[in-house]
Amino acid sequence: MSEANEKLKPYQTDNLILLVGTNPLPNYVAARLLLKPNGKIHLVCSNDTQSIARQLEQQFARDELQSERRPVIDESKPSGIYNAIYQIAANMQGSIGLHYTGGTKAMSVHAHRAVKDACANAVCSYLDAHELKMVIDDGMGDGRDDEIPVNEAVTPKLKEVIELHEITLKKDPEQKPILLEAAKAIKATIESEQELPWRKWLQTRRAETEGFSKKKGAEIKKTAAPTLTDFPIIQQVFARLGASPEATLEEWAKVAEFKTSDDAIPKFAKWLEGEWLDSFVLDCLRQIAVECRLHDYGMDFASNAGKFQFDVAAMRGYQLFAISCTTSQDKDLCKSKLFEAYVRAKQMGGDEARVALVSYHPDPQTLLTNFLNEWKYSKASVRVFGKDALTDLPMHLRDWIQSN
Numbered sequence: 001m002s003e004a005n006e007k008l009k010p011y012q013t014d015n016l017i018l019l020v021g022t023n024p025l026p027n028y029v030a031a032r033l034l035l036k037p038n039g040k041i042h043l044v045c046s047n048d049t050q051s052i053a054r055q056l057e058q059q060f061a062r063d064e065l066q067s068e069r070r071p072v073i074d075e076s077k078p079s080g081i082y083n084a085i086y087q088i089a090a091n092m093q094g095s096i097g098l099h100y101t102g103g104t105k106a107m108s109v110h111a112h113r114a115v116k117d118a119c120a121n122a123v124c125s126y127l128d129a130h131e132l133k134m135v136i137d138d139g140m141g142d143g144r145d146d147e148i149p150v151n152e153a154v155t156p157k158l159k160e161v162i163e164l165h166e167i168t169l170k171k172d173p174e175q176k177p178i179l180l181e182a183a184k185a186i187k188a189t190i191e192s193e194q195e196l197p198w199r200k201w202l203q204t205r206r207a208e209t210e211g212f213s214k215k216k217g218a219e220i221k222k223t224a225a226p227t228l229t230d231f232p233i234i235q236q237v238f239a240r241l242g243a244s245p246e247a248t249l250e251e252w253a254k255v256a257e258f259k260t261s262d263d264a265i266p267k268f269a270k271w272l273e274g275e276w277l278d279s280f281v282l283d284c285l286r287q288i289a290v291e292c293r294l295h296d297y298g299m300d301f302a303s304n305a306g307k308f309q310f311d312v313a314a315m316r317g318y319q320l321f322a323i324s325c326t327t328s329q330d331k332d333l334c335k336s337k338l339f340e341a342y343v344r345a346k347q348m349g350g351d352e353a354r355v356a357l358v359s360y361h362p363d364p365q366t367l368l369t370n371f372l373n374e375w376k377y378s379k380a381s382v383r384v385f386g387k388d389a390l391t392d393l394p395m396h397l398r399d400w401i402q403s404n
Contacts, residue, residue: 004134004153005033011123011136011146012036014094017085019103019111020045020053023350024164025156026101026127027056029318031065032154033134034097034125041067042088044111046075046104055164073107081110089118097123112137129351132319152317155295161320161348162301167308173298177279177286178271181237186276187390189234190327190360202273274327281312281325281358284394292316292401308344314401320349321401326359329387334359335371342375342382354404356383358393380404 016035018027020043031041041060045053053069060067070088074080089096098115100108108126115122124137132151158173177183189196229235229246238252252268271279282299289297297314312323324341326334338357345353361367364386372379389396 002153004148004150007148008033008134008150008153011097011125012039013097013123014039015042015092016040016097016099017042017044017088017111017115018056019098019100019107020049020056021102021104022049022052023102023347024052024056024059025161025318025348025350027099028059028156028164029127029150029154030099030101030125030134031056031060031067032063033150034099034123035065036095039066039094041065043067043069044073044085044088044103044107045069046073046107049102051166052164055166059160059164075104075107078106078110081107082114085111085114086118089115089122092119095121095123097125099125101126132317132352150317151319152293154318156315156318157296158298158301158313158315158320161315161318162308165348167303167305170302170304171300173313174282174300175298177283177299179237179276180279180283181240182234183276183279183283185234185237186272187280191390196272198272202269274325277325277327277358278311281323281393281397284397285312285314285323287394288398288401289314292398294321294401310341310344313345316401318349318352319404320345320353321356321404322349322353323356323358326357329360329362331361331367331370334361334367334384335374338367338371338382338384339375342377351381354381354383354400356385356397356400358385358390359387360390361386364389 012034014036016031016039018030018041020027027043035041043053043056050069050072057067057069071084073084089098096115096119098111100111103111112124115124126135126137127133127150128135128147131147132149133147134150136146136148138145159169162169186196238247278299282297285294285297288294294314294316297312299310299312301310301313302308310322311325314321314323322341322345324337326337328334334357337359338355341357342355345355357364357367361384364384367386368382368384371377371384372382383400385393385396
């Protein structure tokens with residue numbers, strides 16, 4: 001049992017009322033820390049958060065925790081909030097706790113008052129997203145609130161955090177880099193400013209899969225797929241993996257780590273075009289995982305519905321670190337990738353989440369400044385790593401994670 005669990009024992013209760021908001025993660029953390037053994041969770045939600053409450057109930061059942069959803073509250077009526085919460089608390093047997101991180105301001109204020117009126121000894125609490133602490137609120141305003149660090153007391157998996165939001169992944173995230181030696185060779189080639197010989201071949205693949213005009217498509221298709229002999233560094237790597245020197249990249253795609261896929265060649269083309277960087281970044285995280293106390297990490301998170309994607313992500317305790325990757329130097333594309341990652345990370349991990357972009361942009365600080373000025377986000381929650389950082393990316397990622 002962690003130090004946080006021991007310190008929170010006096011504040012655990014038989015009944016824990018959770019105000020359900022749009023992010024279920026704080027409630028998941030609270031339930032794991034503040035409920036007594038054999039206690040019961042009471043989920044209080046509004047019309048807008050009923051589906052989140054259902055997801056929490058399902059997760060608690062998997063964790064063998066007792067829970068029930070209470071009648072939906074109309075959060076637009078203060079008296080309705082007060083009366084509903086008061087009735088819930090007044091009819092409970094045993095000790096009572098209220099965790100209100102997830103609630104709106106109105107729900108939190110009136111629920112706090114109602115629970116204290118029903119039971120003066122009720123334990124009220126919230127999670128401090130900036131300090132990663134559980135704050136036990138005595139309600140007196142005298143500064144005697146107890147603040148207990150809990151950043152690593154609960155350790156959900158990335159997949160669990162995503163599924164709490166009613167998102168089903170196409171497949172389990174990859175926890176091992178794909179063709180890591182080849183990814184490192186590509187990176188070294190780019191840094192030496194050599195031309196990658198498959199550029200036109202990739203255009204050919206796009207012409208076949210993305211519906212270029214017939215004239216343009218026919219023109220591009222004249223380009224033959226390069227052989228590995230056109231690219232000695234990659235050839236050496238692939239030779240160690242079993243490729244013949246005469247094999248083309250298209251032929252190699254059929255026997256590489258994409259061989260189990262029905263669309264192996266297009267997937268291999270995407271990997272060559274830029275997804276190799278995801279593999280490289282994931283390997284960097286693996287190198288620092290123990291030092292940074294990362295208990296879960298992976299890449300290629302994509303939903304069935306196609307509305308959610310992370311390139312690479314890691315968890316330390318319940319804090320999410322999301323990393324977007326691009327080989328582009330284009331300012332607008334880099335900002336777009338960073339914005340998408342930021343929105344998704346905050347959606348999944350709440351205010352505790354941290355976001356980074358790994359790119360080949362030559363001026364990452366200016367890119368970050370422009371991004372923050374444009375969107376008014378907190379500087380502490382975002383980082384941009386550019387071309388120069390790639391030479392020692394594990395060190396930069398380590399410093400970023402440890403600083404948070």
